[in-house]
Amino acid sequence: MDPVRRPRGRPRKPVLLEPAAGLGPRLGLHDQAAQRLRALIVEGTLPAGGALVETELSAALGISRTPLREALKLLAVEGLVELRPNRSPRVAELRRDAVSALFEAIATIERGAAELAALRITAAELERLRQLQAEMEAHHAAGDLSSYFALNQQIHALIVAAARNGPLREAHEALHARAEIARRRALDSRARWDESVAEHRAILAALEARDPASAGRLLADHVGHTGTALLAGLAEADAEPDAA
Amino acid sequence: MDPVRRPRGRPRKPVLLEPAAGLGPRLGLHDQAAQRLRALIVEGTLPAGGALVETELSAALGISRTPLREALKLLAVEGLVELRPNRSPRVAELRRDAVSALFEAIATIERGAAELAALRITAAELERLRQLQAEMEAHHAAGDLSSYFALNQQIHALIVAAARNGPLREAHEALHARAEIARRRALDSRARWDESVAEHRAILAALEARDPASAGRLLADHVGHTGTALLAGLAEADAEPDAA
DNA sequence: TTGGCATTAATTGCATGCAGAGCACGAAAA
DNA sequence: TTTTCGTGCTCTGCATGCAATTAATGCCAA
Numbered sequence: 084m085d086p087v088r089r090p091r092g093r094p095r096k097p098v099l100l101e102p103a104a105g106l107g108p109r110l111g112l113h114d115q116a117a118q119r120l121r122a123l124i125v126e127g128t129l130p131a132g133g134a135l136v137e138t139e140l141s142a143a144l145g146i147s148r149t150p151l152r153e154a155l156k157l158l159a160v161e162g163l164v165e166l167r168p169n170r171s172p173r174v175a176e177l178r179r180d181a182v183s184a185l186f187e188a189i190a191t192i193e194r195g196a197a198e199l200a201a202l203r204i205t206a207a208e209l210e211r212l213r214q215l216q217a218e219m220e221a222h223h224a225a226g227d228l229s230s231y232f233a234l235n236q237q238i239h240a241l242i243v244a245a246a247r248n249g250p251l252r253e254a255h256e257a258l259h260a261r262a263e264i265a266r267r268r269a270l271d272s273r274a275r276w277d278e279s280v281a282e283h284r285a286i287l288a289a290l291e292a293r294d295p296a297s298a299g300r301l302l303a304d305h306v307g308h309t310g311t312a313l314l315a316g317l318a319e320a321d322a323e324p325d326a327a
Numbered sequence: 328m329d330p331v332r333r334p335r336g337r338p339r340k341p342v343l344l345e346p347a348a349g350l351g352p353r354l355g356l357h358d359q360a361a362q363r364l365r366a367l368i369v370e371g372t373l374p375a376g377g378a379l380v381e382t383e384l385s386a387a388l389g390i391s392r393t394p395l396r397e398a399l400k401l402l403a404v405e406g407l408v409e410l411r412p413n414r415s416p417r418v419a420e421l422r423r424d425a426v427s428a429l430f431e432a433i434a435t436i437e438r439g440a441a442e443l444a445a446l447r448i449t450a451a452e453l454e455r456l457r458q459l460q461a462e463m464e465a466h467h468a469a470g471d472l473s474s475y476f477a478l479n480q481q482i483h484a485l486i487v488a489a490a491r492n493g494p495l496r497e498a499h500e501a502l503h504a505r506a507e508i509a510r511r512r513a514l515d516s517r518a519r520w521d522e523s524v525a526e527h528r529a530i531l532a533a534l535e536a537r538d539p540a541s542a543g544r545l546l547a548d549h550v551g552h553t554g555t556a557l558l559a560g561l562a563e564a565d566a567e568p569d570a571a
Numbered sequence: 572t573t574g575g576c577a578t579t580a581a582t583t584g585c586a587t588g589c590a591g592a593g594c595a596c597g598a599a600a601a
Numbered sequence: 602t603t604t605t606c607g608t609g610c611t612c613t614g615c616a617t618g619c620a621a622t623t624a625a626t627g628c629c630a631a
Contacts, residue, residue: 111412111614113400137583147616149393152584156357156397160404162494168355169583169622181493188494191439199431249425250406250432250505254498261494355584381613391586396614413592413613 113150117157124163124174125263134171135164161257163264175261179314182265186310189262192255193239194303197286198295199246208245209291212238216287223280228271238283242290242302269316279309357394361401368407368418369507378415379408405501407508419505426509426561430554433506436499437483438547441530442539443490452489453535456482460531467524472515480507482527486534486546513560523553 110118120140123129141151155172158164165175177185204212215238222230236259243255282305289298354362364384367373385395399416402408409419421429448456459482466474480503487499526549533542 113614136581138581148583149615149617153397153400156400157404160401162497170624171582184492185494187443187492188439188498191436191495192498194439195432195435248428248431250429250502251435253406254432254436254501257498258494357584380611382611392613393585393587414594415612 111150112146113153113157116144116146116151116154119144120154120158121161121163121260124158125260125267127264127267129174131174131176131264133174135174136171162261177261177265177268179317182314182317183310185258185261185265186306186313189255189258190303190306190310192251192258193243193306194299196243196246196248196251196255197290197302198299199248199251200242201290201293201295201298203247204242204245204290204293208241212241212287212290215241216283219283220280223276228273228276231276232266235279235283242286245290265313265317268320269313270319272312272316275308275312279305282308355394356390357397357401360388360390360395360398363388364398364402365405365407365504368402369504369511371508371511373418375418375420375508377418379418380415406505421505421509421512423558423561426558427554429502429505429509430550430557433499433502434547434550434554436495436502437487437550438543440487440490440492440495440499441534441546442543443492443495444486445534445537445539445542447491448486448489448534448537452485456485456531456534459485460527463527464524467520472517472520475520476510479523479527486530489534509557509561512564513557514563516556516560519552519556523549526552 120129129135135155137148137151137155141148144151155164155166159166159172163175165173167173215234219231219234219238222228222234240255240259243252246252282301286298286301286305289301364373373379379399381392381395381399385392388395399408399410403410403416407419409417411417459478463475463478463482466472466478484499484503487496490496526545530542530545530549533545
């Protein structure tokens with residue numbers, strides 16, 4: 084017969100998914116695809132409202148449609164993708180009121196997390212928080228905005244983790260990606276920066292004092308303020324669309 | 328050639344999924360499968376810890392493995408199913424501490440929802456709540472426990488819906504299925520019943536008074552009490568396993 | 572020109588086939 | 602007897618093929 088047996092199964096050369104190969108316990112292609120797509124959506128490479136055609140995407144990612152479809156379903160549960168029957172999925176659009184609701188939800192969850200964290204956080208975690216806070220203030224002083232954002236995110240994640248509550252943490256993570264989209268689209272509002280750093284200091288103090296009510300209220304307010312500032316930043320960005 | 332053309336695509340006779348055909352805007356098989364599996368898991372037909380073999384399940388549901396796999400992924404995100412690489416997925420087990428964390432999370436979310444609901448609930452929704460409360464008290468008086476549970480669930484869902492916050496509602500729904508599993512496994516503790524009805528009355532009053540702080544606190548405490556009672560019921564149920 | 576209908580092209584949804592990972596069972600070695 | 606390795610089987614993971622649905626286009630009639 085044909086001496087060259089063309090393999091029908093796994094081809095040898097995926098395209099865009101290799102970089103993740105060295106790290107973990109070898110995730111399935113669908114998980115890798117989900118992560119990759121999440122990143123592409125959050126960073127705006129896949130524009131909001133854009134149609135996600137299965138054949139195009141699967142070709143771009145170097146995988147077949149099956150794992151891609153599984154990944155899209157996951158992202159739909161997270162709210163990053165909108166699935167319509169018999170039609171191409173679309174990257175979810177983030178309307179103004181949705182951003183508002185999103186930050187309300189995050190504030191609710193982080194308040195609960197902060198209250199629990201005030202009771203359960205370990206000395207080591209507190210030490211880590213202090214360290215992150217110090218770094219954040221250094222970046223603030225240096226005017227390094229993007230490092231500030233990264234640290235800000237780490238701090239919030241650490242507080243939620245310190246609550247030792249799996250379901251709460253999962254809910255928080257799911258909402259976080261969507262909030263990140265909004266954050267990227269808004270104009271920098273450095274006006275809020277000073278305030279935010281100060282609020283973080285107060286939250287840290289409340290956690291050190293192991294005061295659940297204060298920690299919860301301060302963190303919820305902080306998130307609320309962030310949401311408000313972000314909405315303003317979005318309004319500005321929409322007003323002058325040339326400033327991409 | 329062969330006059331009998333065996334159709335490779337969609338066969339004509341699904342098996343277990345027909346009943347849902349008359350209702351909605353025709354969901355895909357994967358969504359139907361997800362709903363069906365969710366129900367089977369919650370009601371305990373698929374026992375906790377049991378392996379979910381794709382070929383068996385797909386045959387039982389009358390669908391192929393592809394949509395089944397998609398459904399399993401969704402349930403994994405909801406935490407009802409545990410996915411292990413290259414192994415059969417298992418129905419997630421609910422350990423004691425997980426139940427505790429679950430109710431903490433639900434309490435957190437419902438507190439936030441109640442606070443928002445106190446500000447946003449409409450007169451019509453309030454009226455509906457009063458009506459549900461009256462029905463619930465009637466079932467209570469009549470000793471009809473299962474109707475009481477159903478109404479209890481409706482009331483909680485209505486309060487969350489009245490908060491007008493999509494992300495919060497989604498997070499709540501995801502957690503609810505898992506809580507329902509625990510509820511089904513615990514022994515009836517009618518001792519808590521009277522207390523629970525009274526707490527519901529107080530929550531309704533706080534919403535009518537449009538008092539966010541009270542509504543939030545009362546609802547969170549109510550959920551906390553429910554969780555504690557449920558843990559006790561689970562401990563009893565584990566102690567005498569013959570009382571299935 | 573415009574409205575309605577048939578036809579075609581594009582794309583999703585589902586079924587199935589193939590390759591490899593993991594587990595069980597059993598034989599051989601210690 | 603216990604341990605280790607090998608062999609086979611079962612099951613998942615992924616790729617691909619077929620059918621059905623939808624949107625797009627052109628055609629005809631009003």
